Amino acid sequence: MTMSEMLIAATGILLCAAMLAVMLRVQKPELALCLSLGAGALVLFLLLQQLTPLLATMRRMLSMADFPSEYFGVVLKAAGVCMLTQLTADTCRDAGENALASKAELVGRVLMLVLSVPLFEKLLSLVVTLINGQVMSE
């Protein structure tokens, strides 16, 4: 599937789903929610299929630059956490459950912190090494 086909497919799917969901919401709000969730999952799935070759290219470019691949892995994981959290929070908000949506966002934030703390620790230890080296050289 080329890029323009993907764009057209996503536009069609989302507009159709939005119209059908608006039509269903009057009679059966719970089915409208299911429909919007299913359409969202479908579009994200299509998007991820497009994303896979791009990510392989980025990995190759980073390996050419001798960049440690674990840092890129952390960024990717953070992107995945963001995607899932956003999907959950938006669905909860659509269902009118703002409290649950903010809980989902809280979960995402905490997981992001858990992911990024090891990197921050490395940065901090590098800073400490630099400062100590400067002090010793004086």
Next chain:
Amino acid sequence: MDVDMIFKIAAIGIIVSVLNQLLVRSGREEQAMLMTLAGLIVVLSMVVTQISGLFTTIKNVFGL
């Protein structure tokens, strides 16, 4: 992963709501509720398959 699923869900929703109205008008409230529940379960089982596929893909792509 298929676009047909969206139309299937919408069709199930329309059929369920029409049958629901019919049953309510003819005074069978309990059966109308059961109809709603059955429709919801069918749609949920379809959506859950989609969501699990999405989760697997996200796991594979992002290495979670």
